[in-house]
Amino acid sequence: MAHWLLKSEPDVFSWDDLVKRGAKGEPWTGIRNHTAKLNMMKMKKGDRGFFYHSNIGKEIVGICEVVREAYPDPTAKAGEPWVCVDVKAVEALKKPVTLAAIKAEPRLAEIQVLKQSRLSLPAITDAEWKLVCKMGGH
Template structure:
């Protein structure tokens, strides 16, 4: 199983909205960056993802899971290669992990959240996953 991080502006799609989507989850849309798209295309059903509030909050607030692998984005213009994945909320982090916390942790200095800060869909290594879980109280 691989791990990922997805970013959302909480005023557009928040953790609470993701939770309210329930077990049926929701499609993860709006991705218009080729590196992020390629990451989504690598996701497999059952992979877990950190849910990150960007811009406002700047913190990892929960864990989601891929429930449907990449498929064509129906909102894309004809011929554009954009995809969606479907995700559902798994659980919140008891203590949100802020971007400042991540940056202050030497073992996370190479995390994509730090080195590729603008990328909206990012890989997370097994080591990073475990560190962030511990920081978040899990």
């Protein structure tokens, strides 16, 4: 199983919005970055991801799961190569993990959310996954 970090601006689409979608989940549309697109194409059903509130809050608030693998993004213009996946909420972290806490943890110095801060869908290593889960009380 691979791990990911999915960024969303909470005033546009929040963790609570994903929770409300239930088991059917939500299409993760609108990604317009080639590296993020390639990551999305690697996502497999059952992969887990952190749900990160960007801009407002700047914190990991929950764990989501891929429920449908990459398919053409319905929000893309005809002929554009963009894809999306569907994700559902699994569980909220007991304690949100802030960007400040991630920056303060030396073992997370190489995490892509810090190294490629503009990337909307970075991969997370197994070691990073375990550490952030622990930091979040999971």
